[in-house]
Amino acid sequence: MRELGRHILIEMYDCDPDVLNNLETIRTEMLEAAIVSGATIVGEVFHRFTPQGVSGAVVIAESHLSIHTWPEYGYAALDLFTCGDTVDPWVAFGYLAEKLQAGRTSQTEVKRGLFPTELGQARPYKNTPAQRSDC
């Protein structure tokens, strides 16, 4: 079996509420987390809620990084999904845990896209190369 990607689900508790509620800070740090982990950013979307909280996603060539914050609980839910071997999602995790000043975290890594055979033997699509350019 081989997986196409790794998906890390992260709970960050006891974060700085002011950081969690700042749209520009969250956006900047999520983009920076993508960069420091070696990812290629291809798109982004962020939104601040009323009365509080920020949600957003950074789409990368290697999948995505997402975040949802609840400042009132000092809590953020993140998931860092990467495919290929060039990006290390744990680097992004370490970066964000520090920037959000998380007091406590828990994280689970899930393998995504499991195939019973070597990927090179998978069904080709219109005779294009068998791999996405970045994975």
Added chain:
Amino acid sequence: MRELGRHILIEMYDCDPDVLNNLETIRTEMLEAAIVSGATIVGEVFHRFTPQGVSGAVVIAESHLSIHTWPEYGYAALDLFTCGDTVDPWVAFGYLAEKLQAGRTSQTEVKRGLFPTELGQARPYKNTPAQRSDC
């Protein structure tokens, strides 16, 4: 213990490769999946890769829906993350499995944001209401 959200990780195999490779179709069906599940869309981002594949995310007031497709394997990785009780992520799952013509799926539901006490007892943030307007 009470959770803030439900996060469903979905593997869709043996999908229609042409659907998986069509940016506009994927975008349209992801937005529609959000709507049929009762979510409120607050943002979106989609990208088509060369030579193939589409990635994207729909940020909703209740968290997010994301997708990454590998047409060459007939495979799509989705995750549907919702908070609150007004949105049913399984409705979005059923809708998308049909639209992507998935031959086989596997899915795992993960509880996100577990708190040991009732949420009403959590630390308040600047005296704002204890819940996001939509969750």
